[in-house]
Amino acid sequence: MIRLTHDPIDYSALTEQVRRPHCGGVVLFLGTVRDLTGDRVTVALDYEAYPALAEKKMAETEADTRARWPVGEMAMVHRLGRLDIGEVSVAVAVSCPHRAEAFEACRYAIDRLKELVPIWKKENWADGSTDWVHPGSPS
Amino acid sequence: MQCRVKLFARARDLTGADEVSVALPDAATVADLRRALASAYPALAGLLKRSALAVNNEFADETLKVPPAAEVALLPPVSGG
Numbered sequence: 001m002i003r004l005t006h007d008p009i010d011y012s013a014l015t016e017q018v019r020r021p022h023c024g025g026v027v028l029f030l031g032t033v034r035d036l037t038g039d040r041v042t043v044a045l046d047y048e049a050y051p052a053l054a055e056k057k058m059a060e061t062e063a064d065t066r067a068r069w070p071v072g073e074m075a076m077v078h079r080l081g082r083l084d085i086g087e088v089s090v091a092v093a094v095s096c097p098h099r100a101e102a103f104e105a106c107r108y109a110i111d112r113l114k115e116l117v118p119i120w121k122k123e124n125w126a127d128g129s130t131d132w133v134h135p136g137s138p139s
Numbered sequence: 140m141q142c143r144v145k146l147f148a149r150a151r152d153l154t155g156a157d158e159v160s161v162a163l164p165d166a167a168t169v170a171d172l173r174r175a176l177a178s179a180y181p182a183l184a185g186l187l188k189r190s191a192l193a194v195n196n197e198f199a200d201e202t203l204k205v206p207p208a209a210e211v212a213l214l215p216p217v218s219g220g
Contacts, residue, residue, distance in 0.1 A: 031220045047219065050147055050212055052196050054219075078219060090220050110220065118193070118212075119219025120148035132149035133218035136189050 001075045002058035004049055009077050011091045020072035023095035025102035029110050031090040033083045041126035047080045047089060050118040054078070061112040069105035070096055076109060078119055089121075140165060142172060142205055145212040150190065153182040163205060169194065170201040172211070183213075190215045 001017070015028050033045050058076050065071060072095040079089050092110045096102035123131045142163045151157050161175040169192050177184040191214040192199050195206070198214075205211065 048147060049219070050145070050193070050214060053193055053198075053212070053214075056196060114217070114220040116217070117219050118147070118214045118217055120215065121218045122148070132152065132215070134149055134186065134189070134216040135218060136216050 001073075002055060002062055003075075003077045004051055004054060004058075004080055005077060006079070006081045009079055009088045009091045011088060011093070014075050014077060014091055014093045018073040018075055018093045018095045020095050023072035023097055023102075025097070025099035026093065026095045027099075027102040027106040029090075029092045029106050030088050031110070033085050033087050033089060035085045037123065040123075042085065042123055043126050044085070044124040045083050045089065046122040046124065047078070047083065048120055048122075049078070049080055054117050054119055057117045058113065061109055061116065064112065065094070065105050065109045068108065069094075069101045071105055072096060074105070074109065076113060078113070078117070080119075140167075140207050142167075142175075142209070142211055144172075144176065144192075145210070147212070148215050150183060150186055150213050150215050153186065154180055165207075167205055168201065169199045169203045169205060172205055173201070176213070186215055187213070 074094040094106040143160045193212040
């Protein structure tokens with residue numbers, strides 16, 4: 001299951017949703033809004049997506065993950081809009097028969113999401129300035 | 140043909156528009172589109188070099204011919220998560 005949402009992510013419900021009788025391992029990853037980047041203070045992040053392609057790439061990531069590990073169920077949800085410090089921006093929950101494969105599958109899914117999915121964050125700094133985050137050399 | 144390109148994040152801020160339009164010859168490729176965008180919108184040139192282009196909801200290779208009336212999007216380096 002994949003989803004983009006403007007609402008807070010209910011990660012407890014998401015975790016319950018992926019539990020399966022034959023899965024003895026459940027891993028939940030949460031990405032949360034951090035208050036410091038180096039020595040700069042963040043007050044909020046704005047997230048935006050190119051929704052059609054973002055959903056397609058998230059679905060492909062789920063399919064790739066299922067092809068590599070014996071996933072019982074998995075869920076990936078990314079939040080969009082304005083998020084305050086500490087709020088959950090992304091959640092990935094994965095169940096597998098054993099813990100090693102659950103950890104690996106969850107790690108793979110979040111890494112692929114961060115690498116591929118067209119979603120962007122904007123830093124809103126404490127001094128009132130803002131910066132879109134585009135990894136790589138500045139332009 | 141006129142090719143409309145959706146813009147996101149810093150690309151939108153640099154142009155002040157969430158969509159721009161450039162003239163392309165028929166059978167133009169994604170590489171041609173990239174050059175046309177940089178020429179028409181010099182403010183985008185730097186970011187464009189490290190951005191992907193999507194055509195009809197898929198990342199596009201530079202050699203792909205841009206179909207008429209395609210949905211095209213300029214995708215700066217992503218930072219979700």
